[in-house]
Amino acid sequence: MSDIINYKNAVDIIKTAILQSQYRAAKAVNKEQLALYYSIGKFVSENSREGTWGTGAIETISQTLQKELPGLRGFSASNIKNMRQFYEQWSILTNRQPAAVEIQSPENKDVINTTQLLDINRQPMAGDLDLMDFFALGFTLHMEILAKTKTLEERVFYIHECAAMSWDKYELRDMLKADLFHHQAQMPNNFLKTLPKKQQALRAIEMFKDEYLLDYINVEELGVRDSKDIDERVIENSIVQNIKNFIMTFGKSFTYHGHQVHYDKMGHDHWIDLLFFNRELRSLVVVELKKGAFKPAYLAQLSLYLRILDDDERLPGENPSVGIILCRDADKAYVEYVLQDYNKPMGVATYKVTQDRLRELLPSEEEMKRLLVANDRDNDNIDDENKVD
Incomplete structure (x- = not known):
């Protein structure tokens, strides 16, 4: 042997x-x-x-x-x-x-x-x-x-x-x-305050973006009329099916540990949406998915998950676990204000899906109306010219 x-x-x-x-x-x-x-x-x-x-x-x-x-x-x-x-x-x-x-x-x-x-x-x-x-x-x-x-x-x-x-x-x-x-180093976070080593904190700040494009999640294929109505579990399942793409949005140093990871703490069940390990940070990384806008309560939930991981999963020599809230919308200034009272390393980022990107490329409803009115006016002018002829 x-x-x-x-x-x-x-x-x-x-x-x-x-x-x-x-x-x-x-x-x-x-x-x-x-x-x-x-x-x-x-x-x-x-x-x-x-x-x-x-x-x-x-x-x-x-x-x-x-x-x-x-x-x-x-x-x-x-x-x-x-x-x-x-x-x-x-x-x-x-x-x-x-x-x-x-x-x-x-x-x-x-x-x-x-x-x-x-x-x-x-x-x-x-x-x-x-x-x-x-x-x-x-x-x-x-x-x-x-x-x-x-x-x-x-x-x-x-x-x-x-x-x-x-x-x-x-x-x-x-x-x-x-x-x-x-989008580099733009994510609201408390890493400098909560991570023990400044170099590690700076690397974490550099590593995460403030917005992620999940363009492999096709809203139409999911049968959802509006991308805002996508359920968190549907997004999670799509990410799991495309886990390589998702990891690449963060970087090659991430290793996937699982989704809906269950922990029983003092008789209470807890389910972590997505769990990774990052070799550069030497930390477990939690990603919690939220279908709507940011809410302060999300940080309390994430802070608890990080406490459980540090108590039950963190190995000797590893750094404190890091958590990311991934939601549809977030007011950065407000997030940074709320983060001040937490002592666990956390950040809040937003995501877009394919349909969001298509909306950006299309004219707004007001612009469409303006174009239609202008087009009708041009057609009327052409008809008047034809009548004169």
């Missing part, structure tokens, strides 16, 4: 070494590819933007490249244009070099220098952008970020989170869709 344990330990050590090596190799490949694409983007930008090339030049170049290099991938016309965009958006990397650092470039403009991006030897934006994070991402991930963000701060944020959390393309899209950047 001891031999099996030793072999298992050996396998884990070797597997870790392999994965680390693969990760370093992938980063090296990313770095070379990004340097190549950046340089090609610069070359294409200088010639296409300044009018050196005629219309359709990029399409012709792409087709010719693929004929002369059969099997070549990644050089379609649209991807070459992406390389141009990549250069134009990130030329700030080389333009912010100090005077003492001279980037060597060929005298001949028609020669592509593929080392320009690699020659950067310091963080060019006063620590805002970590170059290790930058080069850890592949070109596809970079283009996802460039296409769906507007500011440098947003891009730096998603680059760092993507590298730190090892998101793939689909996970990154989910985070961009949920607008993680604008």
